[in-house]
Amino acid sequence: MKNYRKNKWPGLLLLLLLWQAGVGAQIAIESDVYAGAIWRHTPKLTTETAGIRWGQELSVRFQTDGRRDWHQWHRYPAFGVSLLHMRLGEGSHGDAFALLPQLSVPVFRWGRFAAFFRLGTGLARVSDPYDYFKNPEQNAIGSHWNNITQFRLGGEFRFDDHLRVNAGVSLTHFSDGGAALPNYGINLPSAYTGLVWSPHPIRESDFLPAAGSKKVVRHFGTIGQAGLARIEYAVFDGPGYPVWCTSVAGYYRFNRVNRALLGIDHEFNRAVFEYGQQAAFFENEAAARKGATRLALFAADEFLFGSIGVQLQMGFYIGDGFNQLVFKKQYSKLSTRYYFPAMFKTPLQAFTGITLKAHAFTAEYISGNIGLAF
CATH class of the missing domain: 2.40.160.20 (Porin)
Structure with missing residues (x-):
């Protein structure tokens, strides 16, 4: 349970x-x-x-x-x-x-x-x-x-x-x-x-035809989110560790139900930080903190169904000294979001969601997320 x-x-x-x-x-x-x-x-x-x-x-x-x-x-x-x-x-x-x-x-x-x-x-x-x-x-x-x-x-x-x-x-x-x-x-x-x-x-x-136009006036925007996952690492039935996740991306809206995104993913994997020090994989705490940090570039496509967004994402890790003990150099994410109504008579929308991250066909974590799109 x-x-x-x-x-x-x-x-x-x-x-x-x-x-x-x-x-x-x-x-x-x-x-x-x-x-x-x-x-x-x-x-x-x-x-x-x-x-x-x-x-x-x-x-x-x-x-x-x-x-x-x-x-x-x-x-x-x-x-x-x-x-x-x-x-x-x-x-x-x-x-x-x-x-x-x-x-x-x-x-x-x-x-x-x-x-x-x-x-x-x-x-x-x-x-x-x-x-x-x-x-x-x-x-x-x-x-x-x-x-x-x-x-x-x-x-x-x-x-x-x-x-x-x-x-x-x-x-x-x-x-x-x-x-x-x-x-x-x-x-x-x-x-x-x-x-x-x-x-x-x-x-x-x-079927009823749409009353409005699918075209958009404003094509470009930004989306940012923060998330948290909990994982076990290396040892079966071991302790759980947090993975803190943040991302920011710019997007281009093709129309009112589809947009493409380019952005940066950042994670801090506490399990790698602790395990890498105990296993003497890192020379010191500073090296462990850097090695437990994941930095990546990603491309994504999001489909919008009213207030629901479904996003498919592919990314690859970048940076010297980061991304130690990763399963592969590339990863994928599947995210589902619920967007709240726009705030303050602006395009600003808060959202909450869930993300499944995987390397090839093996899942790494499931995170809960919150964020803003504008």
Whole structure:
């Protein structure tokens, strides 16, 4: 239970997407079956990966209809929340049960067929995490409570106004973000298929056009944020250490729902500072403080869905003497933000959010953030 408070926030934040969809959105019920395999993304993984893994999902979807301008600007996306079960296997941490808020953005529509990209992030409970006494051989997951992040690409065919069939591929990731070691994470590529039933369907001809313009008058701006994560480091069942995170970036708005960012990330990893001194990796405290500092340049793209922002980021470390004991020279981040209304009759907006940072396919931390955009 020690990681529940931290890992619940990705799901709670994305649940705001359901509110953003509007009360009048059309509701659909979706049921899917998954078949996949655990990906051995690192040779350090001792969790069993052989064999097919099965899963089931039951979802409620809310189809936007254009009552807000950004519905049309994003081609009328759908929001939903899923109950998901994945059978990971006896040698692979048992079972995973998840609450998964998700967003489906249409790639294209053609007659009765539509293709969607879906992103979801939420809270998962894994039945058999690593335990020094009870389960020492499985090292992908270190705690019961974890973040689940899923990417899904698929198509949907409409038989009639009420019934549709879908199929596609997905990548599902389970991790506690380093809050408890070991944390190599589970990456589960899968194929899926399912049925969607709509009791009160909405047709594309019912979609409302946007009343305003997608274009923006002010293209350039700045965004800054500060965050905090908690991680274990090097030692299983060891103490937790804070990671302090700050960033500042300039952005260019292509339109009212998309902007590109260039910026600088700064972190201070207390775990590296303490561990590096105890292991005599650094000559003195000043060297340890510099080596435990992460300095990086990044590029990002943020998609705006009303008050919700979803940002994809890639970065690389810079600076001589900084960034010691990093996993790789490059990293990625997935961030979800909730923007509060603009303040003082200016473009200034406060926000809160959550970030998952990873090196390749292994998560380093999950941080909570606050910031300002203007």
